[in-house]
Amino acid sequence: ELKVEQNPLFLSMQEGKNYTIYCDYSTTSDRLYWYRQDPGKSLESLFVLLSNGAVKQEGRLMASLDTKARLSTLHITAAVHDLSATYFCAAQKRGTNAGKSTFGDGTTLTVKP
Amino acid sequence: DTGVSQDPRHKITKRGQNVTFRCDPISEHNRLYWYRQTLGQGPEFLTYFQNEAQLEKSRLLSDRFSAERPKGSFSTLEIQRTEQGDSAMYLCASSLAGSLYNEQFFGPGTRLTVL
Numbered sequence: 001e002l003k004v005e006q007n008p009l010f011l012s013m014q015e016g017k018n019y020t021i022y023c024d025y026s027t028t029s030d031r032l033y034w035y036r037q038d039p040g041k042s043l044e045s046l047f048v049l050l051s052n053g054a055v056k057q058e059g060r061l062m063a064s065l066d067t068k069a070r071l072s073t074l075h076i077t078a079a080v081h082d083l084s085a086t087y088f089c090a091a092q093k094r095g096t097n098a099g100k101s102t103f104g105d106g107t108t109l110t111v112k113p
Numbered sequence: 114d115t116g117v118s119q120d121p122r123h124k125i126t127k128r129g130q131n132v133t134f135r136c137d138p139i140s141e142h143n144r145l146y147w148y149r150q151t152l153g154q155g156p157e158f159l160t161y162f163q164n165e166a167q168l169e170k171s172r173l174l175s176d177r178f179s180a181e182r183p184k185g186s187f188s189t190l191e192i193q194r195t196e197q198g199d200s201a202m203y204l205c206a207s208s209l210a211g212s213l214y215n216e217q218f219f220g221p222g223t224r225l226t227v228l
Contacts, residue, residue: 004155031215042204043156043219050214088155092215099144099208099215100169103155 002027002093006104013079013111021107023072023089032072033090033101034063043088047074079111115139117220119205125226126195133191134223138207145188146217147180148204149173156204162188163210195227 003026013019023032031050035043047056049065049072056063060083062075072089086108090101118137126132138145144163148156159178160170164185174180177195182188192199202224206217 033216035219042221045216045218048214048216090155099210099217100146100158100161101156101217102158105153105155 002029002091002102004089004091004102004104006087006089006107009105009107011107011109013076013109015080015111015113016078018078019076021074021076021087021089021109023074023091023104025070025072025089025091025102028067028070028094029091030094031092032065033092034061034072034074035088035090037086037088037106039086046087074107076109079109081111081113084109084111117205117207117218119203119220119223121223122221123224123226125228127228128195128197130195131191131193132195132225133189134203134205134225135187135189136205136207136220137187138205139218140186142207142209142218143185144208144210145182146206146208147188147190148206150202150204150222151200159190192225195225197227200225200227 005024034046037043047063052067054065060077065072086106088106090103120135146161147159150156160180162182177193180190202222204222205220208217
């Protein structure tokens with residue numbers, strides 16, 4: 001059974017600081033996703049990572065994937081208040097084409113001035 | 114709006130009542146997923162359809178839950194004899210089978226409160 005663990009679960013940052021969120025998954029996976037969720041809202045797709053060493057960047061967020069370590073990271077650079085949200089990673093088990101995703105419990109990020 | 118839509122957005126019901134939710138996927142997507150999300154947790158997979166066929170159901174989907182996608186377009190999720198433990202956000206997502214990223218696009222969700 002595929003399990004996904006994120007840490008930290010809660011993160012309070014000062015504006016302008018950098019930090020990394022970690023996502024570990026238990027079995028070989030085909031795809032790794034990062035989502036953002038604002039309170040009371042649905043999930044917004046941020047990144048899709050397919051292969052070992054994949055790196056994607058959008059604004060102050062950068063996601064990477066290490067399939068050998070079964071680890072993905074979401075790096076935040078020079079945080080701003082607008083990045084406050086809950087971030088989820090999700091993985092899809094290799095060999096199944098169903099697209100069913102297993103999610104971590106999320107990292108709630110609060111960026112303070 | 115061409116995204117995934119869900120109806121209703123909020124539902125309050127009394128324990129023991131039946132409720133039904135609807136999801137309309139992105140029009141060209143042939144896969145449709147249902148997830149459940151409780152406070153402080155990530156979404157948990159419930160079931161998914163490819164076209165009108167229900168191909169997988171989670172153990173979380175008890176006998177009180179039934180989902181349909183009769184014409185391969187919209188889907189309904191019914192919960193019979195609701196319990197307080199059913200209170201959650203029910204999320205629907207859709208994707209296109211065979212696409213490289215198999216990216217799921219989520220709807221706004223239906224928040225269910227069982228009193």
